[in-house]
Amino acid sequence: MLDWLKNINKEYPDFWKxxxxxxxxxxSRFVVVSTETSGxxxxxxxxxxxxxxxxxxxxxxxxxNFEAVLxxxxxxxxxxxxxxxxxxxxxxxxxxxxxIKLFIEFIGNSVLVGHHVDFDVEMINAAxxxxxxxxxxxEALDIDVMHRKLHDINDKQFSLEELCVAYNIPVSxxxxxxxxxxxxxxLFLKLKSRLGIK
Amino acid sequence: xxxxxxxxxxxxKEYSPFNHLSFEELSEIAxxxxxxxxxxxxxxxxxxxxxxxxxxxxxxxxxxxSVIADAEETLLNKCFAGDIFGLRPFFAKNNYMMTAKARxxxxxxxxxxxxxxxFVANNSEVLNFLLESFAVNTRNPKDKENLIxxxxxxxxxxxxxxxxxxxxxxxxxxxxxxxxxxxxxxxDVAQLMTESLKNNIVVCDNNIPLGIITDTDMRxxxxxxxxxxxxxxxKIMSSPxxxxxxxxxxxxxxxxxxxxNVTHLCVTQDGTDKSExxxxxxxxxxxxxxxxxxxxxIKEIKRCQSPKELKQIRDRxxxxxxxxxxxxxxxxxxxxxxxxxxxxxxxxxVELSILDLGSPPARFAWLSxxxxxxxxxxxxxxxxxxxxxxxxxxxxxxxxKDYFLKLGKKTTATLExxxxxxxxxxxxxxxxxxCKSLTDWTKQYDSWMNTPGENSNDLSSIFFDYEITFGEQKxxxxxxxxxxxNVKNNTLxxxxxxxxxxxxxxxxxxxxxxxxxxxxPNKDKFDIKTRALMPLIDGxxxxxxxxxxxGINNTFQRFKQLSIIDPKHAEIYLNCAEAFLTLSxxxxxxxxxxxxxxxxxxxxxxxxxxxxxxxxxxxxxxELEELIKSKFQLTQFS
Numbered sequence: 051m052l053d054w055l056k057n058i059n060k061e062y063p064d065f066w067k068x069x070x071x072x073x074x075x076x077x078s079r080f081v082v083v084s085t086e087t088s089g090x091x092x093x094x095x096x097x098x099x100x101x102x103x104x105x106x107x108x109x110x111x112x113x114x115n116f117e118a119v120l121x122x123x124x125x126x127x128x129x130x131x132x133x134x135x136x137x138x139x140x141x142x143x144x145x146x147x148x149x150i151k152l153f154i155e156f157i158g159n160s161v162l163v164g165h166h167v168d169f170d171v172e173m174i175n176a177a178x179x180x181x182x183x184x185x186x187x188x189e190a191l192d193i194d195v196m197h198r199k200l201h202d203i204n205d206k207q208f209s210l211e212e213l214c215v216a217y218n219i220p221v222s223x224x225x226x227x228x229x230x231x232x233x234x235x236x237l238f239l240k241l242k243s244r245l246g247i248k
Numbered sequence: 249x250x251x252x253x254x255x256x257x258x259x260x261k262e263y264s265p266f267n268h269l270s271f272e273e274l275s276e277i278a279x280x281x282x283x284x285x286x287x288x289x290x291x292x293x294x295x296x297x298x299x300x301x302x303x304x305x306x307x308x309x310x311x312x313x314s315v316i317a318d319a320e321e322t323l324l325n326k327c328f329a330g331d332i333f334g335l336r337p338f339f340a341k342n343n344y345m346m347t348a349k350a351r352x353x354x355x356x357x358x359x360x361x362x363x364x365x366x367f368v369a370n371n372s373e374v375l376n377f378l379l380e381s382f383a384v385n386t387r388n389p390k391d392k393e394n395l396i397x398x399x400x401x402x403x404x405x406x407x408x409x410x411x412x413x414x415x416x417x418x419x420x421x422x423x424x425x426x427x428x429x430x431x432x433x434x435x436d437v438a439q440l441m442t443e444s445l446k447n448n449i450v451v452c453d454n455n456i457p458l459g460i461i462t463d464t465d466m467r468x469x470x471x472x473x474x475x476x477x478x479x480x481x482x483k484i485m486s487s488p489x490x491x492x493x494x495x496x497x498x499x500x501x502x503x504x505x506x507x508x509n510v511t512h513l514c515v516t517q518d519g520t521d522k523s524e525x526x527x528x529x530x531x532x533x534x535x536x537x538x539x540x541x542x543x544x545x546i547k548e549i550k551r552c553q554s555p556k557e558l559k560q561i562r563d564r565x566x567x568x569x570x571x572x573x574x575x576x577x578x579x580x581x582x583x584x585x586x587x588x589x590x591x592x593x594x595x596x597x598v599e600l601s602i603l604d605l606g607s608p609p610a611r612f613a614w615l616s617x618x619x620x621x622x623x624x625x626x627x628x629x630x631x632x633x634x635x636x637x638x639x640x641x642x643x644x645x646x647x648x649k650d651y652f653l654k655l656g657k658k659t660t661a662t663l664e665x666x667x668x669x670x671x672x673x674x675x676x677x678x679x680x681x682x683c684k685s686l687t688d689w690t691k692q693y694d695s696w697m698n699t700p701g702e703n704s705n706d707l708s709s710i711f712f713d714y715e716i717t718f719g720e721q722k723x724x725x726x727x728x729x730x731x732x733x734n735v736k737n738n739t740l741x742x743x744x745x746x747x748x749x750x751x752x753x754x755x756x757x758x759x760x761x762x763x764x765x766x767x768x769p770n771k772d773k774f775d776i777k778t779r780a781l782m783p784l785i786d787g788x789x790x791x792x793x794x795x796x797x798x799g800i801n802n803t804f805q806r807f808k809q810l811s812i813i814d815p816k817h818a819e820i821y822l823n824c825a826e827a828f829l830t831l832s833x834x835x836x837x838x839x840x841x842x843x844x845x846x847x848x849x850x851x852x853x854x855x856x857x858x859x860x861x862x863x864x865x866x867x868x869x870x871e872l873e874e875l876i877k878s879k880f881q882l883t884q885f886s
């Protein structure tokens with residue numbers, strides 16, 4: 051109980067204060083997020099990589115992106131797993147604190163977009179908690195929810211692959227957080243125009 | 249590190265001009281790209297819009313480029329994956345001069361000009377590519393293939409006036425004409441002309457043209473005996489010559505020739521006959537300049553060495569058909585021209601296969617069946633053909649059949665490369681079943697016609713529309729004899745065909761609405777091929793066989809002929825003939841618009857008047873059906 055009281059005078063890291071201050075203005079920038087995780091439990095599992103793109107004026111800005119592989123030494127050590135596949139990756143490698151910090155700076159006050167985005171947000175929140183930060187304040191849109199709203203379907207969830215097939219997006223054989231984020235971004239553009247969201 | 253940027257660079261490097269750049273450069277460009285999704289019919293930019301800060305590459309889908317003139321939208325070009333458009337901001341400061349609209353849901357990459365400009369400046373090949381494509385202001389279909397990557401010009405040209413535009417192109421002409429001087433002897437000059445295969449020679453004094461001698465002069469002044477061959481050329485030359493400046497347009501040249509009633513024009517430095525000769529324009533040059541002339545196309549087909557060349561010509565035929573229709577040239581005439589060119593293409597394909605395989609071991613005939621057999625193929629539909637070879641000794645049969653199967657496979661493969669899809673039912677000369685000896689074919693037709701329905705699975709009525717494309721005419725005649733011998737008093741066969749013709753669903757519902765597709769990818773579209781054209785085609789075939797009319801395969805002409813032979817029902821036949829043309833036109837326009845076979849008409853895109861026109865064209869079908877029912881007792885199979 052009264053946890054929030056404890057937090058009221060808590061000193062947050064600087065990057066978090068900057069992040070909070072960004073929300074004084076409303077953003078027209080969307081950020082598509084996709085994370086790869088070690089499992090489905092936000093309390094125990096960790097983020098392994100993040101792929102993310104910005105959408106401005108109905109177009110994906112390829113250059114405005116964030117991609118990173120998180121070197122979860124502690125997690126792998128605790129669980130007795132090998133993290134070689136992460137070390138061997140050619141992507142930019144960061145420790146979790148640094149990656150989350152950069153990611154928070156990247157998203158700013160943008161609206162987050164993702165496929166089953168609640169889970170991604172939960173994972174990021176768990177990582178933020180480890181850094182003594184609060185929870186994400188961004189609005190978040192889920193493309194699966196958008197799709198179901200468009201077709202008035204309530205009793206079913208759709209995987210990213212199913213959505214790609216439904217909207218004619220070529221499925222590539224390469225699989226990564228960035229790849230998923232790009233597909234999600236295309237789906238978002240298509241759904242956005244169909245739903246008439248400005 | 250940006251994974252997606254690398255994927256995009258991977259995509260771009262397949263296309264011009266990006267293939268001139270290194271992967272690192274492409275990655276850098278890709279990093280600055282914006283990806284835009286365009287829903288169907290979304291306009292990216294339109295005439296008079298301010299220039300965007302980027303140009304575009306199609307990633308997927310189709311973008312139509314068009315101009316709007318006199319309230320009519322004219323399609324200039326279609327851009328497919330890898331095509332570049334919207335280059336105007338590179339070279340010009342004024343607003344867009346065309347409209348870019350998504351024909352289907354599409355994704356395009358927007359490449360910022362500021363990012364790309366340094367690469368253009370540093371790489372002359374890229375610059376040239378962009379300049380060239382921007383400078384081309386008419387779409388010369390001849391060059392379509394040569395323009396690597398099919399880059400699309402950004403200047404305005406009207407495709408429906410394309411052939412008129414050609415008139416204002418400057419001509420390509422002979423810039424090294426034969427020359428001689430006034431003292432030369434006619435006999436020597438004639439020898440010189442013969443050797444160099446020219447029909448004209450300019451008589452000059454220090455390169456100043458004094459006169460010209462053409463074949464006409466030789467005929468009218470020498471062959472008639474008016475002058476001996478030993479006099480000097482000045483006696484017979486036509487003088488003065490009609491001179492023009494360089495860069496004369498086709499239209500101007502044609503006018504001058506008509507005005508002065510000459511066949512050659514002399515090009516001089518300043519356009520008068522007091523300056524140096526630069527070249528000779530002959531009537532032939534004018535013909536060649538009109539590249540889409542059907543005669544020229546056929547001539548070129550005969551010279552083609554590869555499927556690729558033939559494909560270019562087939563593309564030009566599409567343009568020819570499109571302009572012909574937009575100029576309201578009677579469709580029956582267009583049918584004729586198109587079928588002659590198609591025929592020549594198939595013939596050449598067979599020839600190419602023979603050149604490759606060596607001469608055939610027996611005489612044979614390659615028959616086109618189906619739409620090409622009826623000479624009704626305007627669009628690139630699928631290919632149907634059969635191969636009949638003469639009977640050979642039993643011990644040779646295997647080798648012979650083997651050769652012809654190979655020939656069939658090669659030819660159909662060539663045709664597929666040209667753009668004629670393989671027949672989904674396998675009705676092709678490459679199929680074991682449809683590549684047989686004359687005896688086997690005779691048996692086949694006998695069994696089809698005398699016991700229809702028994703093994704009707706492989707009987708398709710298209711086998712009764714055949715046209716010889718290549719080979720021995722006698723073989724076709726033999727098959728014709730078999731067919732017409734079997735037709736006599738064969739009620740069973742007519743019963744079968746009649747039922748086949750009537751089995752198609754009616755095009756209009758009880759409430760006189762169009763019967764549209766209820767499901768599938770073509771939902772809510774009207775299937776003009778099965779519901780409207782096929783009944784007419786089947787009906788026409790049925791009656792021509794019944795009235796023993798031979799040698800006429802075209803549905804339109806069949807109806808015309810029927811109205812003469814069976815005057816009692818002439819009105820019905822003539823209505824059907826007209827209806828057939830109208831329906832074909834609808835189908836062709838739809839096909840040209842969408843680059844497909846035009847089988848499904850999107851009714852929503854038709855104007856109200858067009859819809860009524862289409863509906864009216866469906867009415868004569870009823871009368872034809874009634875006629876079939878009353879004429880043939882359709883009992884056995886119904």
